[in-house]
Amino acid sequence: MRKEAQHIAKLILISGLLGLLYGCDGGDDVPSVPRGSMKTSHITYDAVGIATGYVKYTNDANHNPSKAESMSVGPDNLPFTSDDTLTEYSLFRYDAEGRQVLFHYELSQDRSFSLPVHGFRYTGPGADTVWFTDDDVAYNNPNSVASYGSWEYYPDGTPAQTVVYNSPGDDMQWLSADDLVSYYMVFDAHAGNVMSSHRYYSSPGLDQQWFTGDDVMGSYFDGLKGYFNEGADGVWFTADDWVDTYVTSTTDSTTGVNYMRWFTIGTDAIAYTTDDYAFVSTAILHSPQLVFTASLQAGADMILGTVDDVWLQIPEKSEFDENGRLIKLTTYSSAGADNLYLTADDIVSGYAVITYHRNGSQLQRIEYVGAGLNGIWFDEDDEIAAYEDSTFASGFLRSIKRYTSAGLNLTWFDEDDVISTETRYSFYY
Numbered sequence: 001m002r003k004e005a006q007h008i009a010k011l012i013l014i015s016g017l018l019g020l021l022y023g024c025d026g027g028d029d030v031p032s033v034p035r036g037s038m039k040t041s042h043i044t045y046d047a048v049g050i051a052t053g054y055v056k057y058t059n060d061a062n063h064n065p066s067k068a069e070s071m072s073v074g075p076d077n078l079p080f081t082s083d084d085t086l087t088e089y090s091l092f093r094y095d096a097e098g099r100q101v102l103f104h105y106e107l108s109q110d111r112s113f114s115l116p117v118h119g120f121r122y123t124g125p126g127a128d129t130v131w132f133t134d135d136d137v138a139y140n141n142p143n144s145v146a147s148y149g150s151w152e153y154y155p156d157g158t159p160a161q162t163v164v165y166n167s168p169g170d171d172m173q174w175l176s177a178d179d180l181v182s183y184y185m186v187f188d189a190h191a192g193n194v195m196s197s198h199r200y201y202s203s204p205g206l207d208q209q210w211f212t213g214d215d216v217m218g219s220y221f222d223g224l225k226g227y228f229n230e231g232a233d234g235v236w237f238t239a240d241d242w243v244d245t246y247v248t249s250t251t252d253s254t255t256g257v258n259y260m261r262w263f264t265i266g267t268d269a270i271a272y273t274t275d276d277y278a279f280v281s282t283a284i285l286h287s288p289q290l291v292f293t294a295s296l297q298a299g300a301d302m303i304l305g306t307v308d309d310v311w312l313q314i315p316e317k318s319e320f321d322e323n324g325r326l327i328k329l330t331t332y333s334s335a336g337a338d339n340l341y342l343t344a345d346d347i348v349s350g351y352a353v354i355t356y357h358r359n360g361s362q363l364q365r366i367e368y369v370g371a372g373l374n375g376i377w378f379d380e381d382d383e384i385a386a387y388e389d390s391t392f393a394s395g396f397l398r399s400i401k402r403y404t405s406a407g408l409n410l411t412w413f414d415e416d417d418v419i420s421t422e423t424r425y426s427f428y429y
Contacts, residue, residue: 037361037397038063043079043422047405051079053087064094068119086131088139090119091175095153102175103149104139105164116162120148120175138174147182148174159187181210183218197222224249225271243271255342257285257292261304278304280312283341291318292342294332314349315341327354348377350385361397363390384412386420396427 043054051073058067068090074083093102103116126135147166154160162185169178181204188197198221205214217236219228224247231240244265251258260282266275281304285292294315299308315332329352336345352367370383386404390397400423407416 037425037427039065039423040426041080041424043424045419045421047418049419050077054079054084056080060094062094062098064092064098066092068092088121088123089131090121092119093150097153097157099151099153099157101151103151105147105149116149116151134171134173138168154189156189158189160189161186184210219244221245246271252340255285255340256287257283257341259283277302280304282313283315283335285342288324289320289322291320292316294341315346317342323360325354325356325360328352329354351378357390357392357397359392359395359397361390361392362388362400364388387412394427397425398427399424 038059039057040059041054041056043051046052053070053072056069056071057065058069060066069086070088071079071084072087073079074081074085076083091102092100095101100118102120103118104120106117121139122131122136123139124137125131126133126137128135147164149162149164151159152161164182164184165174165179166182167180168174169176169180171178183200183202185201186199199217200219200221201210201215202218203216204210205212205216207214219226220236221227225243226245227236227241228244229242230236231238231242233240246263247260248263249258249260261278262280263271263276263278265271266273266277268275277298279298279302281296283292283294292315293313295312296304297310297312298304299306299310301308315335317328317330317332318326319328319330321327331349331351332341332346333349334347335341336343336347338345348371350367350369352365354365355363357363365388366384367386368377368382369385371377372379372381372383374381384406386402388400388402391399391401401419402421402423403412403417404420405418406412407414407418409416
């Protein structure tokens with residue numbers, strides 16, 4: 001029971017945390033594309049610039065990608081020809097506000113909980129060897145789980161409810177009406193950096209019908225405490241509910257960064273005693289022009305601050321212009337000696353600078369990975385790792401090409417730079 005409770009605690013906490021860090025958009029670092037442009041394909045090239053594969057997108061009536069087909073380039077070494085082969089595909093769904101509501105789940109590095117990733121993936125054509133038929137094989141390997149989640153949101157974009165399905169039901173078809181629910185979570189509304197309260201329902205109750213009054217609640221999180229047993233009285237939301245997990249929260253008065261640490265009770269089974277141990281720490285700051293996020297999970301030794309810790313979210317500072325567009329993204333490897341983020345001794349690992357076309361599309365993105373010969377970050381001799389250039393037609397975005405090598409002449413931004421990917425767009429009126 002205790003091991004199961006800890007697993008559920010992590011699942012609930014990380015799901016709630018993702019909502020805070022990303023607004024449940026998966027945290028994708030994607031170029032800004034204004035209304036009027038839609039993605040149609042994404043091409044991958046090898047080290048000498050030959051196309052090896054691509055993703056082609058089908059868009060829905062609202063111009064959002066509804067299907068992504070991953071293709072391998074055939075013997076002619078040309079994309080979009082008849083000898084190309086399909087290797088997998090993903091389906092996407094959206095709510096009325098254009099927010100993605102369909103996720104599959106990838107296991108964390110230590111396999112103790114799962115994280116939502118956009119879309120639902122199929123990786124095989126099934127026994128009939130024909131793609132896009134009822135027996136297509138859902139994505140499932142050692143780093144994933146055969147399940148998916150649907151999400152609902154509050155008007156401000158924060159999570160309201162997620163339902164996780166773990167079986168395709170009697171019809172053996174995923175994403176159909178008889179898929180079997182594994183569990184669901186209901187989130188209370190929250191704002192800013194305040195952790196939401198949420199309830200985890202693990203069983204449909206005696207009536208065997210989900211989403212009815214007798215659904216069995218397995219745990220709940222109320223602000224900064226997680227409860228995993230209803231106590232001796234057998235009634236939830238009373239004074240004897242058992243706290244298994246809790247969060248400490250402090251805000252730095254100088255930087256405004258909010259620090260939270262997630263604790264699990266120790267061997268004495270009593271919260272807030274000296275044998276409790278932290279298994280996740282986060283640092284979060286949200287403002288209109290600056291967002292900072294970092295999240296670290298304890299590794300196999302279950303001790304934060306040791307060499308086997310795993311980043312759930314690498315330390316990242318996002319800076320925005322007055323129009324809400326990302327203009328600079330800085331990543332860090334450490335908070336430095338003071339163990340506080342957004343202070344002078346933070347250790348930078350890289351950054352990107354983004355500029356925009358007059359129509360709002362990304363114009364160029366340059367990524368830096370070194371401080372250069374002078375050892376000083378954010379000046380002209382910083383080491384470039386990659387850049388992206390955009391092309392336009394009739395004022396609309398047509399492609400974004402990504403270059404990851406300066407070529408034989410070792411000079412960036414000229415004709416022998418080596419392309420690694422190209423994303424193509426079409427436009428509509």
